Amino acid sequence: MIPRDLFEHEHDEFRNTVRRFLNEECIPFHEQWEAEQRVPRHIWQRAGQLGMLNVTTPQAYGGLELDRRFSMIVQEEVGRALTKGLNGFNVHDICAGYLINFGTQEQKQRWLPGMAAGEIISAIAMTEPNTGSDLQAITTRAVSDGGDYIIDGSKTFISNGINCDFVIVVAKTGNSGKGSRDISLIIVEADTPGLTRSRPLKKIGMHAQDTCMLFFENVRVPKANVLGGAEGQGFYQLMKELAWERMSVAIESMGSAMAAFESTLDYTRSRRVFGKPIIEFQNSRFKLAELKVELALGQSFVDQCMVQLLEGRLDGATAAAAKMWCSELYGRVVDVCLQLHGGNGYMLECPIARHYLECRVNRIYAGSNDIMRELVARTL
Template identity: 50%
Template sequence: MDTPKKSWMDADLTLFQDSTRRLFEKEFAPDEARWRKQQHADREIWRKAGRMGLLCVSMPEAYGGGGGTFAHEAIVAAEQARAMVHGFSNNVHSAILAHYILNYGTEAQKQRWLPKMATGELVGAIAMSEPGAGSDLKSIRATATRDGDAYVVNGAKTFITNGLHADLICVVVKTDPAAGSRGISLIMLETRDLPGFRRGRLLEKLGQKSLDTAELFFDAVRAPACNLLGEEEGRGFAQLMQQLPRERLLIAVGAVATMRRAIDETVAYTRTRQVFGQPLIDLQNTRFKLAECETVATIAARFVDDCIARQLDGTLDLPTAAMAKWWTTQMNCQVIDECLQLHGGYGYMLEYPIARMYADARVGKIYGGSNEIMKEIIARGLVA
């Protein structure tokens, strides 16, 4: 079936989508198998993505970016998910961290970091989760203590996307541990040759095995006081909350694109697979299951399309973004499971994309705030 037309697309965005799809399919997807074996992409892939204009597409041109909008970010996120290129998280780098710097950074910080992020000279990460604190950011224990013209950062972070290659990390810390959420701040760290900073092991994950996910340790790491994001301590929690709808919507965008890829793969497989002397797709059960999956994918695409339009006009709220995130990631796992079942035993073989999608998609219900937290956000809006 034809993909539902997006309300926010125009001719220029369609051309951008076509070129982005070709780049991910031809320039990055062929390396995924090798990246999965080594558990990370090559560092050079970031510079390659920068040369191709895939990084910081919505950053102003004055800071080296593409001068686009969230629509461009959504297209890049969708095409990267569709191509199953998980070896580098452009979402974290370009669509999340870069926007923290753009929205809360000083002019000097923007000039210092954003152009290098756009070229891939700097790889960005954001360090929130800790061994004892995930979705509950108020429980973090990492600290940053002011000492003259510097902050001294201590603590440990885990599950950090882009953790192996990150040269620029936004670390979520407590500058006032007694103040609860009002004591949280964001400190930027440039990690090259930084005393006291070390990377732990690459974490072996169920899925997305080509994406470097690491532990990070900060032992009396000194950061210039001017690396505080927002120029005032204690604003970190509010900054995180303001940016989370964007992050969660991008997760939903990726989930919708993955659903579409799963259905396309399964339609193609069932056309060629012979069962009882006929193509598998000719069996009623197959057709009904595919019809169910197509219906879910179409509803998801329509909903996320509306959310993107709202993000573009500045009206996307936290509960709606939470709805998009939890429902699309839940449905993505459900659709992929149905599609895998139609592949039979071959669906369990990692040489088939559907098997990798099955493992890769599961984390969608966890990162960006677990789906249980998403439902709590929605519920609070109902009883407020």
Template identity: 50%
Template sequence: MIERTLFREEHNIFRESVRRFVEREIVPFHAQWEKDGVVPRELWLKAGAEGLLCCTVPEEYGGLGLDYLFDVVVFEELWRAGASGPGFLIHTDLVASYILSFGTEEQKRTWLPRMVSGEAIGSLGMTEPHAGSDLKAIRTRATRDGDDYVISGQKVFISNGQLCDILVLATKTDSQAGAKGITLFLVEGDREGFRRGKNLEKLGMHAQDTSELFFDNVRVPATNLLGQEGRGFAHMMTKLAQERLAQAIRSALVTETIIGWTVDYTSERKAFGKTIADFQNTQFKLAELETEATVARVFTDKCIDLFMQGKLDPVEAAMAKMFTANLHCKAADECLQLFGGWGYMWEYPIARAYADARIIKIAGGSIEIMKTIIARRLFAHKHPIRTPAAAE
């Protein structure tokens, strides 16, 4: 694998620290958490104490004020270990980012220090039974009533839903205004009328709590409005590139990890008097996957670099997410095949990786939405190379 020049010595030292934490505090217990359907709150407090949560939050709000690569290291080390349970990405990369970008000074000082410490767990309430990728179709309503807003509606597929203490919630404040009628609110987990539904049983990611959430005339003060009323959709659009980049980072890392497992397994497992790795089919399959993984790594790291410079646009992020997500699922499928029957056993990491992989084509915007975004720019701005030369 090519050298990753983005990371400096301080990132590498931090990575070793994160890896030790994951091996000590997560790996031995993750199988039980998969049965429980949730990780314990104590893990969040331990992660906060180790400086693993919200690394980029400025020191004035209780954080370390580090660069984005420190968050990337945390996410990668979780995925390298197959630890899909801790919902640190939603908490750190999205909820804290929304509050930091659009929150008032009071909101930042109230929530960010508690999120950094792990005392308060964040969640993002966007998806509804009738609105997945089409966020403009949400029905959860927030109606102004004096100094308060009254919220009613339902959300579904909400990561950290069972544990969350603070929720960034997308609502409609004007049902006739389309995208301009969407407003974001911060909703505390103990508000009267807020109810958590069942912890949903999923194909994969069994240790991560994923819930239905219900809002029955939940009253919040107007000071809980996040950003500007009617600007919620615009606020969300500014975070889509970051969300899709995070998905690409996950897929690129997991693909590399799966290939590594498979090289090790096929080098030891024997059939017909030789190892599985001795067969040309195995060599060719893994050679193709390794090449594609290298391309994915170069492109993903380039997108990380662009993001850190404030130059990553939504189309590039969509390309990264689409390419790496497809490769992630392909690698999980083809590598499981090389494990044979053992690959289908839950005790083998490849089986869990296979189950966990499928959501990547849906979460953060479906693959079909990514294609639509890419095609829209492709046909709106034709590249000169693709324009046929004029006839002589």
């Protein structure tokens, strides 16, 4: 692939640490985690010890206060290692971003140190059974009652929902009828009476990533738990953080697509058909050559987006474009690569088959790609 000048020596050293952790402490056990439908808490704690969680958290709140390139490395390597269960780390990172950028001092001091250490696991509850990308249409409501809110409603597809110690809930706190101005983000501790969780949801892929539904019935939380200390700011807070969430999907998609391509390259070099390796057939070489070019273009796009993000210039439409294009590229790469594997590609023992199961969700979560097209279309 093309050389990358985005990273410096300390980033390369960090990448080596992440790879060792994944190779030695995660990949051998990932199949067991898939059966259990969650990643054990000691892995979260180990990731915290290695500085892999919430790397941008300020030192004043227990973090390392590093730049987003370190987050990028974690996402790339998790994608390359096919350890999709660890995508919960990314959700956890997104939750930390809400607290860092919008939380009160008390909220930051209470939650961020434990999150960086992997002792506290977080989740965010946006989607509802009848409401997906249209967040203004949510029906979960937080009704004022003295110094508290009483929350009623339900949420679905909650990543880290089983493991989490607290969840940031998107709820309506107003009745102005103006949609976005009625939405607030409220921190709810997982052991709060009235909050219950479903069994882990059975998904096509991402079997080790714990995902469930959450149900809120007369859940009482103090008003001090409103993110930022003021209601009605939730939609603005969501929009500010969605750009990074979508960039993270683009990053993970590229890491995964690169791994799918490289494993297929190895396979076509070793697998012989009609007396010669598959890669020696012109059809195979041309297909792989096309993928190599597309991957180089995608990586260049994502790296340039990261430069813009580091400089504070990345806009939402560009992040949406990156998420859309890279997640669809991942799907194209996997489809071509599986075909080059023939029947072996349909066997789950083969990495490309697992990519086939894992890649499809990237075009759905963090906003479906149809919504991403709409966001890009608004800039025309």
